[in-house]
Amino acid sequence: xxxxxxxxxxxxxxxxxxxxxxxxxxxxxxxxxxxxxxxxxxxxxxxxxxxxxxxxxxxxxxxxxxxxxxxxxxxxxxxxxxxxxxxxxxxxxxxxxxxxxxxxxxxxxxxxxxxxxx
Amino acid sequence: xxxxxxxxxxxxxxxxxxxxxxxxxxxxxxxxxxxxxxxxxxxxxxxxxxxxxxxxxxxxxxxxxxxxxxxxxxxxxxxxxxxxxxxxxxxxxxxxxxxxxxxxxxxxxxxxxxx
Numbered sequence: 001x002x003x004x005x006x007x008x009x010x011x012x013x014x015x016x017x018x019x020x021x022x023x024x025x026x027x028x029x030x031x032x033x034x035x036x037x038x039x040x041x042x043x044x045x046x047x048x049x050x051x052x053x054x055x056x057x058x059x060x061x062x063x064x065x066x067x068x069x070x071x072x073x074x075x076x077x078x079x080x081x082x083x084x085x086x087x088x089x090x091x092x093x094x095x096x097x098x099x100x101x102x103x104x105x106x107x108x109x110x111x112x113x114x115x116x117x118x
Numbered sequence: 119x120x121x122x123x124x125x126x127x128x129x130x131x132x133x134x135x136x137x138x139x140x141x142x143x144x145x146x147x148x149x150x151x152x153x154x155x156x157x158x159x160x161x162x163x164x165x166x167x168x169x170x171x172x173x174x175x176x177x178x179x180x181x182x183x184x185x186x187x188x189x190x191x192x193x194x195x196x197x198x199x200x201x202x203x204x205x206x207x208x209x210x211x212x213x214x215x216x217x218x219x220x221x222x223x224x225x226x227x228x229x230x231x232x233x
Contacts, residue, residue: 048220107154111159
């Protein structure tokens, strides 16, 4: 089984609908992230969470919200989906390097959730 | 501000030929540098990373990258590619310290290995 699991893997919806993408992890990591991937734009950070009580906006948070239900679960919601939110969404986790007390940056990604908004 | 540039959106290459994927970054301070690989229909996985020390970094699947501070580059190389190396490759940069802990990705380079 994958360490970082995303559901659903594929979703087609209509403009104005509410959509939730879910992410769960078995790596025991504190930090979780939601990224969006668009062709030619790479990955852009939507939201990130360092622990259950800590939620932070990334560079493209407008139109999205998140919920950290537990250490292992981090969900992304689109309250009213629009066509330009059609993209591939990735959840990722990380853990800071406690020896050097710095974030050495390795992210562990789920397999992605492809969302199409018509 | 930090930024990452991958000038080549696609690199076609024949099997067993060498390849170099270019990455340049912009930062006024020291950074950590990474290469991630994304195989078709999969998430990204870490290929290699530079934190400090030796400027030549070896990663998985025979890839290596060289950190060049004067040219602010972190190019990825492999002496002989295989069909299975066909994937998209992302360069990324991060500040070692700071509250954001944000990993900034380049736009990606599609490596297309042909028989």
